[in-house]
Amino acid sequence: MELVKVENNEIIVAEEVVREIVEFKKKALEIELKEKELKESLLEAMEKYGIVKWTSPNEELEVTYRKPSTRTILDSKRLKEELPDIYEEYSKVSEVASSVTITIK
Secondary structure, eight states, X not given: OOSEEEETTEEEEOHHHHHHHHHHHHHHHHHHHHHHHHXXXXXXXXXXXXXXXXXXXXXXXXXXXXXXXXXXOOOHHHHHHHOHHHHHHHOXXXXXXXXXXXXXX
């Protein structure tokens, strides 16, 4: 059985593929949320106790605290609107690989 095929210029994806992708995406989201929760706990503890760097006993994990800071970014949308010639002169085109985005509903 083909998992993905095209018929009449329309892509047809086997239900098995859809089911597996949905399960993987759900698990990935759960893992991402748990990781965020754990990182927040580490951040709070490091700020509270003034710890800048911590390494796990087996050296499998290293955590480095970064203090809050400010960052300067270029407002490219505004630059393009107000000074289009300069925007064009300093713009750089780069290749972007093809990909697919999957959203779980």
